[in-house]
Amino acid sequence: MIKDLPENIVEDIAIAVALEKESVETKIWYVYLINLKGVPIENVLVTSKGYGEKDGEQVKTSTLRHMFPIVESNSFVLIEPIDEATFGLNNEYWLSYYIGKEIYDKKFIFLPESIVELNFIKLPVVNKPGVMIR
Template sequence: MKKDIEIPKVEDISVAVVKEWNDEKTEEVFNVYLINLQNKQIQNTLVTSKGYGENQSTGEKINTSVLRHFIGDLDAKDFAKIEPIIEEVFGLNNEYWVSFFQNNQMYDKKFIFLPETICDENMINVPLLNKKGVVI
C-alpha cells in the first residue's frame, strides 16, 4: 500500500545559483551548484534541470529543455557545479531535481527557484563556496 512506503527526508542538501566571474575575469556569470552540507558522502548523484512558466506579455507557455547531469559521488561538506544559467530564464520557474544514494537508500528532492527570485536582493553568502548567491 502507498501508506506503507517510507519516503526518507532529504536534509542538509542545497542548490544555489551563484554570481561569479567567468574564467577570463571579464564578466559576471551565474552558475548553479549542488551543496552537500552533511557529514556523509552522497553517491551516484543525478540532477535534472528544467525551466517552465509563462510569457507575461503574451500568456504563451514556455518550457526549456530538460537537462540531466551526473555528478557522481559528492563528499561531505563539499559542492559541485551543476550548470551555468542565463539571466533570460530568471523569469521562469527553474527546477532542479536531485537524486542520490546514501547507506543503500535512494533519496530525491525537487528544488524550485520561483520566477524573479534569483536577484541581488535575495543573495546571501553561500555556505562552503563563500560567494554571493541564492540558496534553496
C-alpha cells in the same frame, strides 16, 4: 509503486545559484549542488528545466540531466551555467541520491524573479554571493 518507497527526508543539501563573475556588460551565473552533510552522497542525479510564462506565451526549456558518482561531505559540485534570461521562469532542479542503500529525492524550484540581489546570501562552502534553497 510509489507508496512502497521509504519517506527519506532530504536534509543538509542545497541547490544554489551563484553570481560567478560580473562585468559592465554581463553577469555569469552557475548552479551548484551543496552537500552540507557529514557524509558523502552517491549516484547523484540532477535534472533541470525551466518553465512558465514569458511575454504572454507559455515557455519550456530543454530538460537537462547531470550525473555525479559522488559528492563529498561539506563540498559542492557545479551543476550547470544558467542564463539570466531564464530568471523570469520557474527553474526546477530535481535531485536524487543515495546514502548507503537508501535513496533520497527532492524537487527544488527557484520561483520567477527570486534570483535577485535582494535575496543574496554568502553561500556556504561555495563562498560566493547567491540564492540558495535547502
